[in-house]
Amino acid sequence: MVLDDLGSSLRGTLDKLRGKSRISEEDVDEIVKEIQRSLLQADVDVSLVMDLSDSIKERSLEEEPPGGTSARDHVLRIVYEELVGLVGDSTEIPLESQTIMLAGLQGSGKTTTAAKMAWWFSKKGLRPAVIQTDTFRPGAYDQAKQMADRAEVEFYGDPDADDPVQIARDGLEATADADVHIVDTAGRHALEDDLISEIEEIESVVEPDRSLLVLDAAIGQGAKDQARQFDDSIGIDGVAITKLDGTAKGGGALTAVDETGSTIAFLGSGETVQDIERFEPDSFISRLLGMGDLKQLTERVERAMEETQEGEDDWDPEDLMKGEFTLKDMRKQMKAMDNMGPLDQVMDMIPGMGGGLMDQLPDDAMDVTQDRMRNFEVIMDSMTEAELENPRSIGASQVRRIAKGSGQSEDAIRELLDQHKMMAQTMKQFQGMGDGDMQRMMKKMQQGGGGGGGGGFGGMF
Numbered sequence: 001m002v003l004d005d006l007g008s009s010l011r012g013t014l015d016k017l018r019g020k021s022r023i024s025e026e027d028v029d030e031i032v033k034e035i036q037r038s039l040l041q042a043d044v045d046v047s048l049v050m051d052l053s054d055s056i057k058e059r060s061l062e063e064e065p066p067g068g069t070s071a072r073d074h075v076l077r078i079v080y081e082e083l084v085g086l087v088g089d090s091t092e093i094p095l096e097s098q099t100i101m102l103a104g105l106q107g108s109g110k111t112t113t114a115a116k117m118a119w120w121f122s123k124k125g126l127r128p129a130v131i132q133t134d135t136f137r138p139g140a141y142d143q144a145k146q147m148a149d150r151a152e153v154e155f156y157g158d159p160d161a162d163d164p165v166q167i168a169r170d171g172l173e174a175t176a177d178a179d180v181h182i183v184d185t186a187g188r189h190a191l192e193d194d195l196i197s198e199i200e201e202i203e204s205v206v207e208p209d210r211s212l213l214v215l216d217a218a219i220g221q222g223a224k225d226q227a228r229q230f231d232d233s234i235g236i237d238g239v240a241i242t243k244l245d246g247t248a249k250g251g252g253a254l255t256a257v258d259e260t261g262s263t264i265a266f267l268g269s270g271e272t273v274q275d276i277e278r279f280e281p282d283s284f285i286s287r288l289l290g291m292g293d294l295k296q297l298t299e300r301v302e303r304a305m306e307e308t309q310e311g312e313d314d315w316d317p318e319d320l321m322k323g324e325f326t327l328k329d330m331r332k333q334m335k336a337m338d339n340m341g342p343l344d345q346v347m348d349m350i351p352g353m354g355g356g357l358m359d360q361l362p363d364d365a366m367d368v369t370q371d372r373m374r375n376f377e378v379i380m381d382s383m384t385e386a387e388l389e390n391p392r393s394i395g396a397s398q399v400r401r402i403a404k405g406s407g408q409s410e411d412a413i414r415e416l417l418d419q420h421k422m423m424a425q426t427m428k429q430f431q432g433m434g435d436g437d438m439q440r441m442m443k444k445m446q447q448g449g450g451g452g453g454g455g456g457f458g459g460m461f
Contacts, residue, residue, distance in 0.1 A: 014079075017072035028060045031075060045224065045255040048086065056082050080289060084281045088257055091210070091238030091265035093278065095124050099172075099181040101206055102240070103199055103230050104214035106137060106187035109242035113214050113268055114184040115147030116276035117240075120266075121180045122153055129178035131171035132157035133164040133202060134186040144184060151273040154178055165201045172206065183208065196233045203234045210237040212265055215256055217243050227256035238265035241279075325424040327388040331380050333423070334373050375408055376416050382406035391420055 013034045017027060032053045039049045056078055065074035100117070102110045111132070118128040130148045132155070134140035141159040148155035156171035168183060175181060183206050188195045203211070213236045215223055230236055239257050244267055257264055264279040380388060382405035387394050394402075394417060403410045 014072050014076055017075060020071040023060060023071040023075060025061060028057050032057050048255065048258060052082055052086050076289065080285055083285045087254060087281050087284060088263045090279045090281060091263040093265055095126060097179045098209040099183065099206055101183045101185065101203060101208035101211045102214050103185055103211060103234060104187055105226065108187060108214045108216045109268060110184050110187060110214045111140060111144050112147060113240050113242055114182045115151045116268055116273050117266060118148065118153040118182055119151035119273040120276055126179040128180040128182060129154035129156065129175035131168060131175065131181060131183045133167045133183060135162050135164050136186040147273065164198060165205055168202045169205050196229065200233055211235060212238045212240050214240045214242060217241050223256040224259050227259045231260040236260045236262045238262050240266040240268065242268040244269040327380055327391050327420055330420050330423055331377065334376065375412060379406045379408050379413055379416050391417055
């Protein structure tokens with residue numbers, strides 16, 4: 001995640017305040033130094049860093065914490081509020097008919113972002129269309145068409161045309177029935193005059209309701225000049241930050257937002273069209289500080305369940321709370337987890353599971369978990385219907401047969417059976433819960449007490 005190092009270092013520094021009822025100037029200085037170091041390493045503009053750290057120090061020393069609030073929680077609240085102020089509001093993206101134009105340098109991820117945004121609008125009940133106007137980059141048309149097909153949205157482009165302005169004009173006409181038009185423009189390796197002129201011409205034809213600047217999260221201080229020139233030419237209403245699944249610093253993108261006086265619209269990560277989310281400052285900073293994001297988690301769970309149930313008319317997630325939990329149920333749960341996106345992102349959304357806990361895991365822990373889930377699926381594909389329905393019937397000879405058929409070790413088969421047993425025990429606990437018990441559990445999670453381990457997929461980490 002963008003600025004992830006900041007979140008990690010801040011959590012460690014704030015943990016030193018545990019047990020303290022009052023905070024000293026030395027404590028505040030240490031926290032402020034961590035913030036300055038992390039933000040500067042993330043390529044955030046120096047003036048922004050100094051303004052933020054001065055404000056945090058002043059408020060931490062002058063404001064009285066509410067009664068019963070620890071020093072750590074008091075400073076955490078101040079840091080949270082100031083960081084929310086730094087990243088700004090979310091770009092207004094109404095769920096109505098509109099035209100959005102994307103701008104940015106080559107390699108920033110515009111074409112992928114166009115398809116991802118179209119997919120996002122389609123999930124909100126609107127009919128989007130992607131219009132590809134890039135005649136400069138070889139393969140731009142093919143990539144855009146493939147991405148639009150994956151997103152299952154309308155697409156227009158002309159691989160034989162060489163006038164991007166005319167393509168834009170024809171595209172709007174050809175997709176007139178669409179609710180949302182997303183116009184992808186060409187990029188270059190640098191801010192060349194012909195790129196700016198081309199975008200200005202397309203803008204005059206398209207007349208977008210809003211123009212979004214697409215920025216690679218890895219961009220550094222060069223984002224400042226780039227943002228200023230695009231803003232001077234077409235006006236930037238918001239920024240879409242891409243490639244947040246890598247080791248990107250992200251501070252340059254925040255600097256660009258400040259430079260243009262705009263806001264952040266979308267965050268993109270991963271290669272699939274589903275790897276996008278609307279930027280919400282409160283949720284973003286909550287996850288950064290290890291406080292979770294139950295709203296985003298709920299949305300992902302609901303979407304994953306819908307996608308998992310497609311073509312599975314005989315399966316209802318509520319059935320997991322009744323009767324016997326089989327390997328078939330486990331496989332569907334795993335599919336739903338996969339549909340939720342990268343596991344490290346999902347874990348960040350669970351209060352008490354992201355943040356500090358994630359910092360303690362090895363760097364490849366999530367990759368290992370994803371690999372185990374894939375291996376489990378391969379193993380289950382080598383089982384009979386009877387074994388999937390009644391895993392307790394699987395004996396030593398069956399383990400040997402399944403291992404041979406799946407190409408997995410016998411230990412891996414037994415590991416799957418142990419994992420299933422753990423999950424089945426957890427389901428039985430849920431079955432015995434009344435509404436009051438469930439509410440108390442959710443309240444504990446919202447207060448940040450949701451520990452890991454135990455049943456479900458906890459045992460896989």
